[in-house]
Amino acid sequence: MFRPLSAALLSLLLLSGCAHQAVAPVAAPAPVAVMDLPNLGVVKTQLLAYHDSGAYDRDLARVAAEAGAWVTARAATLPAGSRPALVLDIDETSLSNWPQMKVNDFGYIKAGGCDLERGPCGAPAWEMMGQAAVIAPTLAVFRQARAAGVAVFFVTGRPEGERDATARNLAAAGYEGWAGLVLKGAGAHGQSAATYKAAERAKIEAQGYIIIANMGDQDSDLAGGHAERTFKLANPFYFIP
Incomplete structure (x- = not known):
């Protein structure tokens, strides 16, 4: 004699069927370009x-x-x-202007005095020294x-x-x-x-x-x-x- 499936059994069968369905692949993220700048x-x-x-x-x-x-x-x-x-x-x-560039660690100092031993050395002051x-x-x-x-x-x-x-x-x-x-x-x-x-x-x-x-x-x-x-x-x- 045919007996109706219980609700619990029916749910289990449905879940089992879903488990065998194909899953669409997830695309990998595009690579991010990195600028390899010199230190x-x-x-x-x-x-x-x-x-x-x-x-x-x-x-x-x-x-x-x-x-x-x-x-x-x-x-x-x-x-x-x-x-x-x-x-x-x-x-x-x-x-x-090498002494000025070197003491300034290659930076440009727009104003101020010029200390060639310890820095900084301002460009106008250096140029006015005439050295x-x-x-x-x-x-x-x-x-x-x-x-x-x-x-x-x-x-x-x-x-x-x-x-x-x-x-x-x-x-x-x-x-x-x-x-x-x-x-x-x-x-x-x-x-x-x-x-x-x-x-x-x-x-x-x-x-x-x-x-x-x-x-x-x-x-x-x-x-x-x-x-x-x-x-x-x-x-x-x-x-x-």
Whole structure:
């Protein structure tokens, strides 16, 4: 005789059937991209090693030798009466700020005094001291240019108020007989280095000069034209747009 299933047994059978149903797979989460950036402390150690090992000086000398050879050769090809010119940046091109950079642990100190033993050393105070050492390969290019009858102009982002201190520092470093020293005046305030320097080179050209070479340590020293050739010196220590 047929007997109805109890409610408990019916529930058990239903649950058993559900256990054998296929379960849709769960998609694994998408991998998260991680930027493996270099550690700042490690980078600073590498910068010190690059400078102190002599590799930095060798890189400067290599580019400067190319620039000097070009300036001498190009000047010799110009017609009589031409006014060839060489444009040089100052900081980390003609003069070295290494003591200031090192004591500041590669930071930029915008104001304040300069303590070269313990730090910090403010940039304006350091520049006004006029103690930046010569970058010898650049001085060699400068002297080659002068010997070839090429006028040399310094175009720097230093402010106009530092003119006297900068001129003294250049002279003490051995730069003698340059044609012009261009510093950043109030009218160029707010301009990028690239914009300001390109405009100043255009002014030099407007005086009748042919800028046969422009040498600097930043891309912004060289951007914007107004030079036949550009020469980029190594500088992994800081960046100026």
